Amino acid sequence: MNVTSEAKLNLATLSSLFVDEEKARKFLEDKRWPNGPVCPHCDSTNIYTLTAKSDSRKPVRPGVYKCGSCREQFTVRIGTVFEESKIPLRKWLMAIHLMTSSKKGISSHQIAREVGITQKSAWFLCHRIREAMRQEPTGGLLKGTVEADETYVGARKPRFKGTSKRGRGTSKKPVMVLVERAGNARSMPIERVDSATLKGEVRKHVDRSAQIMTDDWKSYDGLDKEFAVHDVICHGTGEYARKRGDGLSVNTNTAESFFALLKRGHYGIFHSFSRKHTHRYCDEFSFRWNRRKVSDGERMVAAIKGAEGKRLTYKRGR
Numbered sequence: 001m002n003v004t005s006e007a008k009l010n011l012a013t014l015s016s017l018f019v020d021e022e023k024a025r026k027f028l029e030d031k032r033w034p035n036g037p038v039c040p041h042c043d044s045t046n047i048y049t050l051t052a053k054s055d056s057r058k059p060v061r062p063g064v065y066k067c068g069s070c071r072e073q074f075t076v077r078i079g080t081v082f083e084e085s086k087i088p089l090r091k092w093l094m095a096i097h098l099m100t101s102s103k104k105g106i107s108s109h110q111i112a113r114e115v116g117i118t119q120k121s122a123w124f125l126c127h128r129i130r131e132a133m134r135q136e137p138t139g140g141l142l143k144g145t146v147e148a149d150e151t152y153v154g155a156r157k158p159r160f161k162g163t164s165k166r167g168r169g170t171s172k173k174p175v176m177v178l179v180e181r182a183g184n185a186r187s188m189p190i191e192r193v194d195s196a197t198l199k200g201e202v203r204k205h206v207d208r209s210a211q212i213m214t215d216d217w218k219s220y221d222g223l224d225k226e227f228a229v230h231d232v233i234c235h236g237t238g239e240y241a242r243k244r245g246d247g248l249s250v251n252t253n254t255a256e257s258f259f260a261l262l263k264r265g266h267y268g269i270f271h272s273f274s275r276k277h278t279h280r281y282c283d284e285f286s287f288r289w290n291r292r293k294v295s296d297g298e299r300m301v302a303a304i305k306g307a308e309g310k311r312l313t314y315k316r317g318r
Contacts, residue, residue, distance in 0.1 A: 009297025017093050024090035025063045029076045031304045037065050040079030044069035080307040081128040091115045092125070099129050100303050101296040105265040105284065124314055130280040132307035133287035135186065141207040145181040145248070148202055148214045149255035150174055150193055153266050153273055173278055177258050178205050184290045185258050187282040189275070195219040202227075215252055258289055 017024045029037070037047040046068035052059040063075050077083050082092060094115050098106050112122035154172030174193050178201065179185035186205045190197050198219045202212065203226065211229040214220040216236055224230035231250040233239055241251040262285050266273055273281050287306075291299045 006298045006301050007295045009295070009300060011097070013297075014093070014097060018090050021088050021090050022062060024088070024093050025076060027093065028082075028089055028304065029063070031301055032076055032080070032308065039065075039067035039070060039072065040074055041072045042067060042070040079309060081132050081310050081312060082307065083311060085125075085128075087117060087121060087125060091117060095122070095125055096129055096303050097296070097300050099126065099284070100288065100299040102269075103288065104261060105269045105281075107269050127277065127280055128312045129303065130284045131310050131312040132303050134280075134283045134306070134310070135286060135290075141210075142178055142180050142184060142186065142205055143207045143210050144183060146178055146206050146210045146212055147181070147252045147255040148176070148178050148198070148206075148212060148220065149252045149259070150176045150190070150198065150217075151259045151263070153263065153278070173273065173275055175259075175262070175278065175282060176201055177255050178202065179255050179258055179289075181254055185286050187258065187262070187286050189278040189282060193217070193219060195221070199223060199226075211248075213250055213252055258285070261285060261289070 017027050036045060038045055039047060044067050047065050048068060050060045050064045050066050050073065064073055065075070066073050077085065077089075082089065085092070095111050098111060098114060108123040108126050109119055111117075111126060112119040115122065117125070152170050152172035152174055154170070174190050175187060176190050176193075176198065177185055177187040188201065190201065195218075198217075199222070202223060206212065206227070208226065209228050211231065212220075212223050212227050213231045213233065214223070216232050216234045220230070220232070231244070233241065233250050233252060241249055241253065244250055262282075265281070265285065270281070287303070288299065291302055294302075
């Protein structure tokens with residue numbers, strides 16, 4: 001399958017890969033190495049396929065290559081999130097397709113049932129796929145009109161009296177999002193919603209030429225001195241949108257739309273985000289948001305390509 005056919009990848013066209021390990025391996029090789037195998041150890045293209053001798057008692061398994069430069073052996077798994085996984089590649093592809101095509105996410109229990117692996121394996125597999133979805137720091141700064149907002153995720157119903165407080169001061173986990181109008185989003189868990197934290201994240205991810213839009217939380221005060229424009233919408237007085245003199249609408253509705261998806265996933269699919277792994281779920285929802293205008297197949301291939309150069313061991317991921 002070439003790049004031009006990625007938009008047509010769906011459950012029907014991918015079904016043959018989910019039952020044939022050889023086809024799944026070749027599909028991954030085509031997406032990772034469109035111009036032929038490249039050594040993950042030294043980046044050499046002087047590669048040849050290993051084949052066993054006719055009288056060999058230990059035949060070489062399909063998909064093993066050897067580098068003519070550094071003499072190291074490798075497969076398509078090496079140097080990716082698939083490395084040292086005993087789960088067949090065809091099942092990896094099934095899980096990637098399910099995660100990239102499910103708008104509000106899919107639980108590890110559902111992945112385990114659909115793919116045919118244990119829930120423990122599915123949980124770790126999903127976190128490895130989220131690692132592939134992680135936004136690299138070199139991805140570029142957000143530009144244009146950028147909305148900033150924060151919310152809290154946690155138990156919907158209180159287990160104990162007094163734990164269901166809404167808004168700031170709750171025991172729930174704070175999450176921040178920075179999102180371009182009609183563009184990309186960056187979301188991340190934060191320790192607190194004070195000025196240093198919120199403005200620090202804005203400085204880290206947003207270009208200084210951007211127009212910032214926030215609510216009237218005092219921690220955002222002063223952004224007008226560092227960015228081109230800082231417009232404030234006063235939720236405290238019941239204001240949720242207004243028109244500027246140039247016709248641009250001042251609101252944080254795009255950020256709230258992102259949070260609506262994140263919370264639907266939290267409440268309806270996952271039911272709980274541990275504090276340790278909240279950043280991985282933020283990466284997953286940001287990944288799908290940033291590719292919301294492409295097909296499920298293109299989104300799946302983007303996740304496969306994002307697996308390059310990333311590893312997540314069970315000890316580090318649990």
